[in-house]
Amino acid sequence: MPKSKITQSLLNTSLYKSRNLLKFCYILLACVVISCGNDKKTEATTDSTENHTTETETSEKTSSKTILFFGDSITAGYGLEDTNDAFPGVIQDKIDSLGLNYQVVNSGVSGETSAGGKSRIDWILNRDIDVFVLELGANDGLRGLPITETKANLQAIIDAVRAKNSDIKIVLAGMQMPPNMGAEYTSEFKAIFSDLAEENNIAFIPFILENVGGVKELNQADGIHPIAEGHKILAENVWDVLLPIIKI
Template structure:
């Protein structure tokens, strides 16, 4: 054991000196490098100068604003093989072709009711939204939810958006129900959207499924959700109201 300790001692004894010598070398290298960096910095543009070079009017012009489509399965593109065929993506393609500088976000959830939308709104509003398209209510109607509840939820969503972001522009998308829900109920349901749009001074799409709803060849087998061609028409319905907003910016 003593012989092993002696041998280990011979191996370890020189190491502190070698480490100290190596540290001196590193310190000298760092000091030389710092001097070179200071010399280079005097020849290079400052951060503010670099920003002046890269920040051009063209870059500012192309800054992206946000359009958020907040809805149910119609917005989500239920039943489509690719959500790139849903109307929000169609709107994005149109906007890009016109170089209008907006990003369209698809925030559709299949099966969503106005109550469900109201409950997830807080998380959605954590992001900056310039134009908010509100497309909810169809599932309320199909489930026979009292219209007073649907109306209250939609109003609460509108109020929350305005409280969180007063400058956000809101578009309300109207919806209609199939006639088998009863004439009185369907008429009252339709009126909920028109009344809310008028009372809150909102941009309004009377029926987002105009020229699509009830037309078999433009709907999937369930007779409710648009096909790819149907979504193109839905996008045009939205664009009629959306276009003046994005062009006036």
């Protein structure tokens, strides 16, 4: 074969191979692009699924009902190493053990009087509440404040809760004063709570410190605030009244 024809043939063969190589590169590039696109779709689907799961979990958490304990140092767990040992925390443990869909909120403030509770109730009611447990008045009694004033403040708190939402279940915790406050005062003070419960037709815990108040080994050195073991008994006193309400 002439040299010119051989050269032309080699050129044609080289060109053919180059075209095939270029075609192969295009095909490979297309495969890579498609693959990346599928990966992105997979990532998007995964993200969507994860977001949906998170939203569902959040929805489940926010759908739980709220029990708010509104009180003083007894509710707050004054003097305890772990405030979760206060009776509201013990109540939460009982709720969780039964699988009930309620979340406890401890809104106790040490030293709180009925007047102090009245002044902060509107702020507390900015959140959704299903059950409202009112435990106030002890500091009024210990300071010898007028009975009429304490009763009026507690009534104002009850009225504010009902004005916010008439469907909120209210539980009133009764309190008693030691005998050294005087027979007349202690008798009238005790009657505040039973009278309010009857007048407002609300659930009533006759004496939240039943079997704890005055029992030296169940209270701290001050003789007023319960230790953790004492709070367990308080929780039982509350639970007897609270359970029928939250199981409805």
